Structure formats: structure tokens, C-alpha cells
Amino acid sequence: xxxxxxxxxxxxxxxxxxxxxxxxxxxxxxxxxxxxxxxxxxxxxxxxxxxxxxxxxxxxxxxxxxxxxxxxxxxxxxxxxxxxxxxxxxxxxxxxxxxxxxxxxxxxxxxxxxxxxxxxxxxxxxxxxxxxxxxxxxxxxxxxxxxxxxxxxxxxxxxxxxxxxxxxxxxxxxxxxxxxxxxxxxxxxxxxxxxxxxxxxxxxxxxxxxxxxxxxxxxxxxxxxxxxxxxxxxxxxxxxxxxxxxxxxxxxxxxxxxxxxxxxxxxxxxxxxxxxxxxxxxxxxxxxxxxxxxxxxxxxxxxxxxxxxxxxxxxxxx
Amino acid sequence: xxxxxxxxxxxxxxxxxxxxxxxxxxxxxxxxxxxxxxxxxxxxxxxxxxxxxxxxxxxxxxxxxxxxxxxxxxxxxxxxxxxxxxxxxxxxxxxxxxxxxxxxxxxxxxxxxxxxxxxxxxxxxxxxxxxxxxxxxxxxxxxxxxxxxxxxxxxxxxxxxxxxxxxxxxxxxxxxxxxxxxxxxxxxxxxxxxxxxxxxxxxxxxxxxxxxxxxxxxxxxxxxxxxxxxxxxxxxxxxxxxxxxxxxxxxxxxxxxxxxxxxxxxxxxxxxxxxxxxxxxxxxxxxxxxxxxxxxxxxxxxxxxxxxxxx
Numbered sequence: 001x002x003x004x005x006x007x008x009x010x011x012x013x014x015x016x017x018x019x020x021x022x023x024x025x026x027x028x029x030x031x032x033x034x035x036x037x038x039x040x041x042x043x044x045x046x047x048x049x050x051x052x053x054x055x056x057x058x059x060x061x062x063x064x065x066x067x068x069x070x071x072x073x074x075x076x077x078x079x080x081x082x083x084x085x086x087x088x089x090x091x092x093x094x095x096x097x098x099x100x101x102x103x104x105x106x107x108x109x110x111x112x113x114x115x116x117x118x119x120x121x122x123x124x125x126x127x128x129x130x131x132x133x134x135x136x137x138x139x140x141x142x143x144x145x146x147x148x149x150x151x152x153x154x155x156x157x158x159x160x161x162x163x164x165x166x167x168x169x170x171x172x173x174x175x176x177x178x179x180x181x182x183x184x185x186x187x188x189x190x191x192x193x194x195x196x197x198x199x200x201x202x203x204x205x206x207x208x209x210x211x212x213x214x215x216x217x218x219x220x221x222x223x224x225x226x227x228x229x230x231x232x233x234x235x236x237x238x239x240x241x242x243x244x245x246x247x248x249x250x251x252x253x254x255x256x257x258x259x260x261x262x263x264x265x266x267x268x269x270x271x272x273x274x275x276x277x278x279x280x281x282x283x284x285x286x287x288x289x290x291x292x293x294x295x296x297x298x299x300x301x302x303x304x305x306x307x308x309x310x311x312x313x314x315x316x317x318x
Numbered sequence: 319x320x321x322x323x324x325x326x327x328x329x330x331x332x333x334x335x336x337x338x339x340x341x342x343x344x345x346x347x348x349x350x351x352x353x354x355x356x357x358x359x360x361x362x363x364x365x366x367x368x369x370x371x372x373x374x375x376x377x378x379x380x381x382x383x384x385x386x387x388x389x390x391x392x393x394x395x396x397x398x399x400x401x402x403x404x405x406x407x408x409x410x411x412x413x414x415x416x417x418x419x420x421x422x423x424x425x426x427x428x429x430x431x432x433x434x435x436x437x438x439x440x441x442x443x444x445x446x447x448x449x450x451x452x453x454x455x456x457x458x459x460x461x462x463x464x465x466x467x468x469x470x471x472x473x474x475x476x477x478x479x480x481x482x483x484x485x486x487x488x489x490x491x492x493x494x495x496x497x498x499x500x501x502x503x504x505x506x507x508x509x510x511x512x513x514x515x516x517x518x519x520x521x522x523x524x525x526x527x528x529x530x531x532x533x534x535x536x537x538x539x540x541x542x543x544x545x546x547x548x549x550x551x552x553x554x555x556x557x558x559x560x561x562x563x564x565x566x567x568x569x570x571x572x573x574x575x576x577x578x579x580x581x582x583x584x585x586x587x588x589x590x591x592x593x594x595x596x597x598x599x600x601x602x603x604x605x606x607x608x609x610x611x612x613x614x615x616x617x618x619x620x621x622x623x624x625x626x627x628x629x
Contacts, residue, residue, distance in 0.1 A: 022433055029430070030447045032514055037454070102355040109348025117352060117359075124363055126574060128610065130583045131603040134378075134596050135369035136362060172358020182355065201340060207347040232453050239579065239587075293454055300453050304446045 037293070044068060044287040051279055067287040074261050075254040075288055081295065084235060084251040087163060091170040092230045095181060098173035099226060100219070103185025104211055108197065118186070125179035129239060137243060140165050165244040166234075176237055181226045188222035189215060228303055232296060251292045258288045374600035394601035404585065405602060412582040413609065419516065420572050422509050424565060427520040431527035432557065452521035519575070523568045530564040531557060559626040566621045570614060577610050 038058075044067050046060030053061060071077070106118045140159045159165050169175040173182060192215065200210040216223075241252040262281055374395070377388045398405045434445055489510070493503045509516065534557065542552045577583075586606065590599035 019438065022436070022438065026433065026444050029517060030444060033447055033450055033517055036514075098354045098358075101351040105348045105351030109344045109351060111345035111348040114348060114352065117356065120359055121355075124359065126611070126614065127363075127367065128574075128577050128583065128603070128607060130586045131600075131607045132363060132366040132370055133587075134373060134590050134600055134603075135366035137590075138369075139361075139366060169358065169362055171354065172362065173355040174358035174362040207343060211351075229452075239583075243591075296453050300446075300450065304449065 037290075037297075040286050040290040040293075043283055044290050046283075048280060048283075051283060067284050068291070070262070070284050071258070071287040071291055074258055074265065074284070075251075075291070076249055077291060080249045080251055080254045083249050085295070087166060087250055088231050088234045090163065091166050091175060091234050092227055094167065094170040095173065095175055095178055095230045096223065096227055098171055099178055099181040100185050100216070100223070101211075102173050102182045104189050104215060106182065107186045107189035108194075109207070121179050121182050124174070125177075125183070129176070133239075133243065140168075140244070160244060161246050161248065162244075163248075166240075175230075176233055176240055177229070181230065184226055185219070185222055188219055192218055224303065228299075231299070235296060255288055255292050259285050370600045371604060373597055374604045376597055378596035378600075380594060380596075390597075394597045395605065397598055398601050398605060402598070402602075408581050408585050409606065409609070412577070412580050413613070415580070416573060416576045416613075418505065418508070419512075419519070419576065420569060422516050423520045423523060423572050424568055426516055427523035427568065428527050428561070428565070430520070431524050431531055432553065434524070434528055435531045448524060449521055451518040452525070454518075519572070522575070523572060526564055526568055526571070527561060530561040534560045562625045566618065566625055569617055569621060573610070573614060573617065577606075582606055 042058050042060065045063055045065070046056065047062035047064035047066065050056045050060045050062055055061070102121075106114060106121070137160075143157050143159045143164075159168075166175065170178070196214060196218075197210050200214050205213070235251060238252045238256060241250060242256065245253060259281060262284055266281065373387065375389060375391060377390050377393070379386045379388070430448060434441065434448065490503055490507045493506070494500065538556050538560075539552065542556055547555065582602075583606075586599050586602050589595050589602060
């Protein structure tokens with residue numbers, strides 16, 4: 001009897017041991033992930049005087065929004081935000097259309113050599129962008145559209161410092177990481193039952209019609225995933241953005257030049273002779289990063305449930 | 319008469335068109351759907367790739383806005399390997415870092431995916447937190463974050479950094495006393511110290527593994543339960559073999575992701591746009607690309623040997 005009871009409690013102990021271990025692990029790891037965000041918020045709302053105060057660790061003694069004011073002013077935040085949003089929406093929507101078309105083409109509309117071309121898609125994923133970026137830069141600096149533009153205007157156009165490189169690469173599904181998006185779409189469309197499109201064909205739908213009114217409504221999970229990835233990666237991308245855009249104000253370029261601008265500004269305020277406090281600079285820079293992340297966090301809050309659900313049904317898995 | 323003929327011809331063509339089989343139609347539309355990508359592929363990928371190779375074998379000069387390319391053989395490659403001060407070191411470091419991080423990321427993400435797949439309270443929230451690095455820890459924000467002075471100094475002042483070193487020091491000592499090989503000890507304690515780096519790089523991998531685990535049919539698990547298999551056994555006998563194809567996918571993804579932006583790509587970029595040595599930059603990029611290809615081929619070969627496919 002006693003033995004039985006002991007065994008019972010051992011079993012019970014085993015039953016709750018794992019949830020406890022799991023909870024500790026998950027809370028710990030979540031804390032590590034969230035720590036930088038919390039830290040930035042805490043840094044951003046404190047006044048300059050709290051920076052050296054030994055009693056302030058997390059909650060500032062003197063709340064102040066001065067950091068925000070500086071960072072917003074330095075980055076020209078609102079205009080930058082508008083520019084970046086427009087750019088990201090533009091590239092996301094174009095990438096979405098072109099990648100969905102290509103993905104469906106590769107998944108269901110087989111033609112001679114389509115497997116070979118799909119190998120090309122995989123190849124674009126594998127080649128690092130640094131390998132092609134120098135010739136690409138020259139190509140876009142003197143853009144001829146395969147020799148067509150000089151026929152009309154007489155000389156090549158310089159597409160640098162405009163949104164055109166982004167538009168052209170995303171309308172042709174060759175922007176940042178779009179090989180991956182084509183792959184996701186292809187895998188997803190392959191997962192949709194063939195009977196569905198055959199039924200549509202029997203009912204007299206053309207292939208375009210099948211695509212727009214059967215396939216697209218069924219592909220919402222893939223669309224959400226690709227849109228979110230595309231938007232976020234474009235938002236955070238500094239590689240292409242700093243290459244294509246030299247003077248336009250978008251988050252990536254503004255954030256990169258924030259420390260420099262800030263140093264100049266603060267040195268001016270101090271009369272030009274004294275040097276600005278590097279800690280204070282870092283504090284404002286952190287605020288700038290927070291401001292850059294904020295729209296993404298808001299976006300993620302709205303889409304995350306959908307996103308986590310959708311990725312499971314996207315069938316990246318194949 | 320003529321109009322009649324025209325009409326007949328027209329109707330003839332129309333019927334001809336109608337007889338085009340479904341498969342043929344699909345092939346034509348397939349090509350049309352893929353066409354935008356194909357145009358971009360040729361003009362923004364293939365041609366630049368060929369040009370890049372040509373540049374790497376040439377001296378590229380930019381004078382008064384005009385690009386002049388003079389062929390000079392392997393000069394750039396020789397310069398990269400023998401003259402350039404930091405190319406070799408950066409390259410070796412990038413590869414070694416990658417080799418150190420990839421196994422950790424794979425093991426960690428598989429572990430987290432298995433945990434996140436279980437039922438527990440607050441699962442939705444936890445998942446949301448774990449996928450946050452996909453959004454935040456990419457590109458510019460991550461690189462600026464690591465250079466934040468304040469973060470480093472704060473950590474120093476609070477003393478957490480000190481404790482951190484101390485704790486892994488303790489762990490290191492204990493493991494060494496247990497007779498574990500020193501290299502392994504260094505590797506594992508290093509992994510503990512770099513936990514943030516590893517977490518922030520494994521967001522997408524967790525997603526892929528999670529999706530894979532969810533697609534395993536529940537019948538397999540039911541059978542396992544009926545046969546009295548423990549959770550541990552179930553993992554090694556069912557979950558692990560079933561997601562093993564995804565280990566390959568994830569290894570490849572991790573390698574590519576790591577190689578897309580690191581010290582080496584920065585060096586290539588700087589060589590091109592700060593010192594305007596486009597030829598040298600292209601040569602570096604090609605060496606880099608070749609090394610990545612070799613690593614990918616080797617990894618794919620060895621992993622695919624151990625992968626279990628259901629078919």
C-alpha cells in the first residue's frame with residue numbers, strides 16, 4: 001500500500017517536473033529576446049541626468065521625452081517614416097504579384113524547361129548578393145532597358161537615387177530574397193489539390209481565371225507570410241537601400257547616418273570646441289533604433305497570430 | 319466572296335485554337351507567368367553574374383563617369399590572397415564562425431520547435447515572442463545594436479557581465495574536472511555566452527521545424543502511445559526522423575543567411591565603394607562565392623546521406 005502510494009507520487013512528480021523545467025526555460029529565453037527592447041524603452045524615456053545616476057537601473061528617476069524629440073528631429077522621422085512606408089508597400093505589393101505568378105507557373109503550369117528555370121530560382125537564393133552587386137550597380141547607373149531607352153532619348157538613364165531600382169527588381173521578382181518567396185509560393189500551390197483547378201477548368205474557367213479566383217483566395221497564408229517577410233526585410237535592409245538610395249530619406253539610411261549627424265549637432269550646440277558626450281549620443285541613437293523598430297512591432301502585434309498560424313500551413317516543408 | 323473566305327478562315331483558326339489541349343494551354347500560360355521573373359533573372363542576375371566574373375579578371379576604372387574595363391588575368395585574385403592585408407583573415411574567420419554557429423542554431427531551433435509544439439498555457443504568446451527576432455534581428459538594426467556603447471557599459475556597471483563570465487567559468491572548470499575535452503568545453507561555454515546571437519539567428523529555422531513537426535501525422539504518435547513509448551523515445555524514433563529532411567533545409571538556410579551579411583560582405587562592399595577597386599572586389603566576391611558553394615555541396619552530401627525520406 002505504502003509502496004503504491006510512493007510510486008503514485010513519483011509519477012505525479014514526473015508529471016509536473018517537465019512543465020516546470022519548460023516554463024523556466026521558456027521564460028528565460030523570452031527574457032533574453034525581449035531584454036534589448038525593454039532596455040531601449042527604459043533608456044529612451046529617461047532624462048540626461050539619469051544617465052550617470054547609480055540608482056537608476058530600469059525605471060528612470062526623471063522621465064523625459066527629450067531623447068525622442070532629438071531623435072525625431074535628427075532623423076526627420078515623420079517624413080522618413082512616410083517615405084519608408086511608401087517604399088516598402090510598393091516593393092511588397094509588386095514582389096507579391098510577381099512571385100505569386102512565378103510560383104504558380106513553376107508549381108502547376110509546367111512547360112518545357114520549367115524545371116531548369118526553377119533550378120535558376122534556387123541558384124539566385126544560393127548566390128550571395130555581394131557577388132553581383134558591382135555590375136548591377138553599373139547596370140542601373142547606366143540603364144538601357146536592353147538597349148531600348150537610348151533609341152528613344154539618345155542616352156542611358158541613371159536610375160540611382162530613385163525608387164526605380166526597387167520597382168524594377170521587384171516587378172521582375174528579383175529583389176532581395178525573392179527567390180525564397182517564389183519557393184514558398186511554389187510549395188504552397190503544389191499543396192492545393194489538383195482536383196480544384198480541374199473542376200474550375202471543367203466549369204469553363206480559363207487559366208488566368210482559375211489563378212485569380214481559385215488559387216489566390218486559397219493562398220492567403222502564403223500571401224501573409226511573404227508580405228510580412230518582404231515588408232520587414234525591405235524595411236531593415238541596408239545593403240540595397242544604401243546602394244540605390246543615396247539622398248532619399250528612408251529609415252535605413254537615416255539610422256545609419258544618425259550617429260554622425262548627432263555628433264555634429266551636439267558639438268555645434270556646445271560651441272564647437274567641446275566634444276559631445278558619447279554616452280548621451282548612444283542614448284539618442286538607441287532611441288532612434290527604437291523609433292525605427294516601433295512600426296514593425298506594431299505591425300507584428302497585428303499580424304503575429306495570423307502569421308504564426310499561416311506559416312504552419314504554408315508548407316515550406318514541402 | 320473574299321469576306322466569306324476570311325470568315326471561314328477565321329472560324330477555322332478559332333476551332334484550331336479551341337483544339338489546343340489543356341496541357342498545351344497550361345504550358346503557354348506557365349511560360350507567361352514565369353516571364354517577368356525570367357526577364358529579371360537574365361537582366362538583374364545572369365548578366366551581372368557574368369560581368370562580375372569578367373570584372374574579377376580585369377582592371378576596372380571609373381574616369382569621368384565612364385567605366386573602363388581592361389583584361390588582366392588573375393591579377394586580382396593574386397592581390398586578394400597575397401597583398402590584401404585582411405582578406406585571408408576575414409575569410410577564414412567568417413567560415414570558422416559559421417562552422418561554430420550552424421550546429422548550435424540547428425540544435426537549438428529544433429529543441430525550441432519541439433517545446434513550442436507542446437500544449438501549455440501562454441503558448442500563443444511564447445510563440446509570438448520567439449518569432450520576434452525574425453522581425454527585429456535582421457539587417458541594420460542588429461548591426462547598430464551590437465555597436466551600442468551604452469549597452470556594453472551598462473552591463474559592465476551593473477556587474478551582470480562579470481557574473482556572466484564567472485558563471486561560465488565555473489561551468490568550464492567543472493566540465494574540465496570531469497575530464498571533458500577542452501575544445502568541447504570551450505565550444506559549449508562559448509555557446510552559452512553567445513545565447514542572444516544564437517536565438518536571434520534562429521527565428522526562421524524554428525518556424526520551419528515547427529511547420530515540419532505539425533505536418534507529422536498524429537496517427538504515428540497515437541501508435542507510439544499505444545505501444546507504450548516514452549516521450550524521449552517518441553522524439554528519437556518519430557519526430558527526429560520525420561523532420562530530418564528539414565535539418566538539411568535549415569542547415570542550408572542558416573549557411574546562406576549567415577553568409578549574406580557578415581564581416582566578409584562588408585569588406586567586399588568597402589573595397590568596391592570606398593576604395594573604388596571594383597576588380598578586386600569582384601575577385602573577392604567570387605572567391606567567397608566559391609567557398610560557400612563548396613561548403614554547401616559538402617554539407618548537402620553528408621546530411622542527405624543520413625536523412626530519412628518516407629518514400
